[in-house]
Amino acid sequence: MSHDYAALFAEREHERFALHERHLNEQMVRVLKAIGYDVGFTRGSGQYLYDRTGDRYLDLLSGFGVFALGRNHPVLREALVSVLDAELPNLVQMDVSTLAGVLAERLLARVPYLDKVFFANSGAEAVEAAMKFARSATGRPGLVYCDHAFHGLSYGALSLNGDDIFRQGFEPLLPDCIRVPFNDLAALERALASRAVAAFIVEPVQGKGVNVPADDYLARAAELCRRHGTLFVADEIQSGLGRTGKFFAVEHWNVEPDMVLLSKSLSGGHVPVGAVLARRHIFEKVFNRMDRAVVHGSTFAKNDLAMAAGIATLDVLDSERLIDNAAQMGDRLLRGFTQMMSRYEMMAQVRGKGLMIGVEFGPPKSFKLKASWHAVETANKGLFCQLVTIPLFKEHKVLCQVAGHASHTIKLLPPLVITAEDCDWILRAFEAAIADAHRGPGAVLSLGKTLVDHAIKARRAG
Ligand SMILES: Cc1ncc(COP(=O)(O)O)c(C=O)c1O
Numbered sequence: 236m237s238h239d240y241a242a243l244f245a246e247r248e249h250e251r252f253a254l255h256e257r258h259l260n261e262q263m264v265r266v267l268k269a270i271g272y273d274v275g276f277t278r279g280s281g282q283y284l285y286d287r288t289g290d291r292y293l294d295l296l297s298g299f300g301v302f303a304l305g306r307n308h309p310v311l312r313e314a315l316v317s318v319l320d321a322e323l324p325n326l327v328q329m330d331v332s333t334l335a336g337v338l339a340e341r342l343l344a345r346v347p348y349l350d351k352v353f354f355a356n357s358g359a360e361a362v363e364a365a366m367k368f369a370r371s372a373t374g375r376p377g378l379v380y381c382d383h384a385f386h387g388l389s390y391g392a393l394s395l396n397g398d399d400i401f402r403q404g405f406e407p408l409l410p411d412c413i414r415v416p417f418n419d420l421a422a423l424e425r426a427l428a429s430r431a432v433a434a435f436i437v438e439p440v441q442g443k444g445v446n447v448p449a450d451d452y453l454a455r456a457a458e459l460c461r462r463h464g465t466l467f468v469a470d471e472i473q474s475g476l477g478r479t480g481k482f483f484a485v486e487h488w489n490v491e492p493d494m495v496l497l498s499k500s501l502s503g504g505h506v507p508v509g510a511v512l513a514r515r516h517i518f519e520k521v522f523n524r525m526d527r528a529v530v531h532g533s534t535f536a537k538n539d540l541a542m543a544a545g546i547a548t549l550d551v552l553d554s555e556r557l558i559d560n561a562a563q564m565g566d567r568l569l570r571g572f573t574q575m576m577s578r579y580e581m582m583a584q585v586r587g588k589g590l591m592i593g594v595e596f597g598p599p600k601s602f603k604l605k606a607s608w609h610a611v612e613t614a615n616k617g618l619f620c621q622l623v624t625i626p627l628f629k630e631h632k633v634l635c636q637v638a639g640h641a642s643h644t645i646k647l648l649p650p651l652v653i654t655a656e657d658c659d660w661i662l663r664a665f666e667a668a669i670a671d672a673h674r675g676p677g678a679v680l681s682l683g684k685t686l687v688d689h690a691i692k693a694r695r696a697g
Pocket of ligand 1: 299357358359360362385386387388438442470471472473474498499
């Protein structure tokens, strides 16, 4: 059998939807066909994707945030090929990994208040580790999380999920997990008052909805945690590594968490990885004796390819000044969207930090548009956003999606390598699609027709 994967891809890529319908999650294929996203991407480079016909798309999803460096960065390729060529003694287990030591050293150099790193294979695994570490370090059962939080979908992480749609059908979840509204210090204080809470786990900027905290929220939450003997854990799996224009998003508010969780971009877009950066006293409680040296861990964690991807990613963030670029391009986009708001009454709010931006829509005041808004929203809550995202994709070749179930917010999470020209492309495309959505009943009818046409086509093809 040949192992030419370019040839295999070329030979079989036309069957991708059929293969998934047959062997994987066919509902995903139905979704893609219904909204016309079944174009068949064949190549990815930097911030761009290319479909079968050669059309170029600007990717504002970044694979849910893993492509900070863009796709197929040459430095990542060099790093990974060099690991394979070196024939390193990977995953010996009864040894310790050199590359893991180096990556830990380089991560910790950026956070002088944290001392230790635990590596995992994904975001959810980093969250699971932090939950266990917090219980072990404090001897307390409670875990506090926020409304609309997203920390992953394994059982522990799901128990901290602030959207019921993800939980339904999978209960019972972990006990002693307490939900509080995001941005509500009084509710947090009430939850912590029992002094039975091990940790408050929070995304500095929430991924679902792109919710940005009030300016004093995180610092005062950290202070409340300290006062109640609760660990403050920042889930920076999406917001970390430069995404918001700082290395960690918590730096915007001068907060020093007890644990910081990373994953996504640390992979360089190639090799899954997760990390928990923690204070020394937490590690000393968890790994407190020789017979507990492997009390928590995972077979593939610290594998050489993942560690090399992490080291190379940190290097490219610096050498290409991508954190500064995220701050500058983010400002440019926020300014552009803010100006746009005065022209379109259904634009309700624009918010974000760096290149984590939410454009929220809301009901209009004018009579003509009210009817269209209600027609779309009655059919399906959150459908209004598809009035914008479908033409963005089809007509303007901009890939993005809504920021959660039944959400009225479109989320932008582009690679940190985007340029001023890309920002102009984004703003031009949104302006045209939003203007069209404000045309009134015509726009709604055309969305209805598009969805029905796709459904018919999908049924025929299926
Ligand atoms: C903030 C946050 N935490 C945790 C996770 C879970 O990461 P993973 O999908 O790698 O398990 C995600 C994934 O979207 C996330 O955005």
